Amino acid sequence: MERRKFIKQAALSSFATLIGTDIVFGSKLLDGYVPLAMQDPDPFALFSKDKGMVVLNDKPWNIEATADLLDDKVTPNSSMFIRNNGKVPEELDASTWTLTIDGESVSTKKTYTLADLKSKFQHHTYQLVIECGGNGRKEFDPPAKGNQWGVGAIHCASWTGVRLSDVLKDAGIKDDAVYIGFHAVDVHLSGDPEKEPISRGCPMSKALQDETILAFKMNGKNIPKIHGYPLRLVAGGWPASVSGKWINRISIRNKVHDGTKMNGKAYRVPCKPVAPGDKVKDEDMCIIESMPVKSLITYPKSGALLKKGKTLKIRGHAWAGELEVAKMEYSIDFGSTWNACTLEKPVNRLAWQHFTSEIEFPKTGYYEVWARATDTNGVAQPMILPGWNPKGYLNNACHRIALKVT
Amino acid sequence: MKGESNTSIHVTKLIRLIRLSVVLLFAFIGSMIFFVFSLSINSSPQPIETAVSTEVLDDADWDKIENGIHVRTGLIDSEGLMAVVSNCTNCHSAKLLTQNRMSADQWNETIKWMQETQNLWDLGGNQEIIVKYLTTNYPYKKKGRRAILSNIEWYELED
Numbered sequence: 001m002e003r004r005k006f007i008k009q010a011a012l013s014s015f016a017t018l019i020g021t022d023i024v025f026g027s028k029l030l031d032g033y034v035p036l037a038m039q040d041p042d043p044f045a046l047f048s049k050d051k052g053m054v055v056l057n058d059k060p061w062n063i064e065a066t067a068d069l070l071d072d073k074v075t076p077n078s079s080m081f082i083r084n085n086g087k088v089p090e091e092l093d094a095s096t097w098t099l100t101i102d103g104e105s106v107s108t109k110k111t112y113t114l115a116d117l118k119s120k121f122q123h124h125t126y127q128l129v130i131e132c133g134g135n136g137r138k139e140f141d142p143p144a145k146g147n148q149w150g151v152g153a154i155h156c157a158s159w160t161g162v163r164l165s166d167v168l169k170d171a172g173i174k175d176d177a178v179y180i181g182f183h184a185v186d187v188h189l190s191g192d193p194e195k196e197p198i199s200r201g202c203p204m205s206k207a208l209q210d211e212t213i214l215a216f217k218m219n220g221k222n223i224p225k226i227h228g229y230p231l232r233l234v235a236g237g238w239p240a241s242v243s244g245k246w247i248n249r250i251s252i253r254n255k256v257h258d259g260t261k262m263n264g265k266a267y268r269v270p271c272k273p274v275a276p277g278d279k280v281k282d283e284d285m286c287i288i289e290s291m292p293v294k295s296l297i298t299y300p301k302s303g304a305l306l307k308k309g310k311t312l313k314i315r316g317h318a319w320a321g322e323l324e325v326a327k328m329e330y331s332i333d334f335g336s337t338w339n340a341c342t343l344e345k346p347v348n349r350l351a352w353q354h355f356t357s358e359i360e361f362p363k364t365g366y367y368e369v370w371a372r373a374t375d376t377n378g379v380a381q382p383m384i385l386p387g388w389n390p391k392g393y394l395n396n397a398c399h400r401i402a403l404k405v406t
Numbered sequence: 407m408k409g410e411s412n413t414s415i416h417v418t419k420l421i422r423l424i425r426l427s428v429v430l431l432f433a434f435i436g437s438m439i440f441f442v443f444s445l446s447i448n449s450s451p452q453p454i455e456t457a458v459s460t461e462v463l464d465d466a467d468w469d470k471i472e473n474g475i476h477v478r479t480g481l482i483d484s485e486g487l488m489a490v491v492s493n494c495t496n497c498h499s500a501k502l503l504t505q506n507r508m509s510a511d512q513w514n515e516t517i518k519w520m521q522e523t524q525n526l527w528d529l530g531g532n533q534e535i536i537v538k539y540l541t542t543n544y545p546y547k548k549k550g551r552r553a554i555l556s557n558i559e560w561y562e563l564e565d
Contacts, residue, residue: 056501057501059497143508145508146506147505148505189524301561302558303559303560304563305560
């Protein structure tokens with residue numbers, strides 16, 4: 001405790017020395033901030049995550065899975081990526097939690113307790129893909145700013161809750177409704193109480209889908225704190241940032257929601273294709289809606305040494321945002337030939353689909369197994385990076401693993 | 407006579423009163439000066455600074471450099487390190503710096519964005535030092551349209 005106080009003083013006075021002035025919000029900025037060396041050194045224990053998870057950022061916490069950790073059909077908490085825009089709220093009390101529906105286009109502003117939501121509306125359970133819009137960002141060249149996600153900012157857990165549409169309709173939706181925007185209790189990194197770390201949303205058409213839910217359970221249990229306890233908006237197939245955590249208010253807007261990270265370049269891509277590295281004006285950036293078709297080989301882990309003559313069994317998942325995956329293929333000759341995989345139908349709309357295949361290798365040597373999914377519109381994953389964009393979103397290039405037949 | 411004596415008493419009293427007032431006034435001014443002075447000493451960061459830097463020196467691990475790495479943040483020990491540590495690692499992790507390989511333009515743009523939206527303060531002359539440190543120690547790496555698979559950990563596949 002003494003140490004913490006001292007650090008706070010040290011940092012503040014060193015700021016003052018450096019910049020010769022006091023820092024606005026300086027005291028707030030450091031409130032609750034425990035320098036990295038002092039933080040709980042084990043985020044894996046803190047969030048019950050697998051030791052193989054990769055920590056990209058520890059303030060705020062951003063942690064991703066590796067492909068092999070996503071092998072389960074329903075992603076367990078231990079393999080679910082963590083992406084935060086602000087600080088994780090400290091106090092979360094489900095017994096006093098309320099959700100307010102307001103905004104220009106609500107008929108009557110209404111507040112529900114969590115108990116109201118649970119008792120008043122029918123419960124639904126769906127397996128839903130939540131993928132970070134920036135999943136795969138690390139491959140873009142020129143590099144894009146932000147957490148350099150590899151392949152593991154994706155999960156498909158089972159979510160239980162009430163339909164957002166049931167709640168919105170109960171409060172009443174005016175004819176001029178265009179968008180919903182969520183608000184939550186997480187705190188801006190600067191500690192400034194006037195700023196929201198993130199407040200995004202989606203058009204009414206997405207908000208009113210059966211699978212868009214206000215969830216209070218994940219994989220049959222209370223949602224873990226880091227994933228949005230006690231109430232999370234889950235909008236499968238769209239950038240994960242639409243699935244707001246720790247939700248306490250949803251505004252029905254008569255215009256496109258203008259909350260934090262709805263504007264500028266956040267979760268937007270150029271409306272028209274641009275050359276790598278081009279500067280794009282904010283007004284030429286369009287909001288990302290459905291995520292693109294994509295797949296992951298979750299078994300075996302890259303780097304397998306296989307005895308000659310043995311059959312390799314591969315498996316993984318494929319998903320396609322709002323759509324379904326129609327076809328799944330693999331290649332062991334860098335895309336010269338493709339072979340079909342066995343592909344399952346999704347458990348429900350917006351759930352990922354599982355695939356398997358058995359591969360024989362003609363001779364010993366180094367191989368790569370590439371996987372390619374095609375959606376119901378006939379759009380397939382590219383083998384190279386898709387269109388460059390300033391923030392490095394929507395990289396759905398084929399996943400591949402390396403192996404040697406010995 | 408009576409009147410005179412009365413007058414002289416009045417004058418004496420008046421003089422005493424003036425003297426007392428002057429003494430009180432000086433005492434008051436003096437104490438005010440002392441008060442203001444002591445207040446200004448208290449509000450100046452100097453004594454805190456001294457106390458803190460003594461503690462920093464006592465704490466050997468705080469800014470320890472090991473094998474050319476600033477242990478607390480994992481940043482490379484090079485010119486500009488402390489400007490980066492002091493200005494960039496309080497709100498977010500140093501990992502956000504080391505995983506982003508950006509150009510000077512991109513870093514300057516990012517700083518501007520942080521100032522506009524994240525309450526980052528004016529970095530003054532430190533901005534150039536910070537950007538130089540980042541582009542020198544964490545330079546842009548060309549990746550092309552698809553990189554080859556690297557850092558593969560080979561293992562025997564059993565089933």
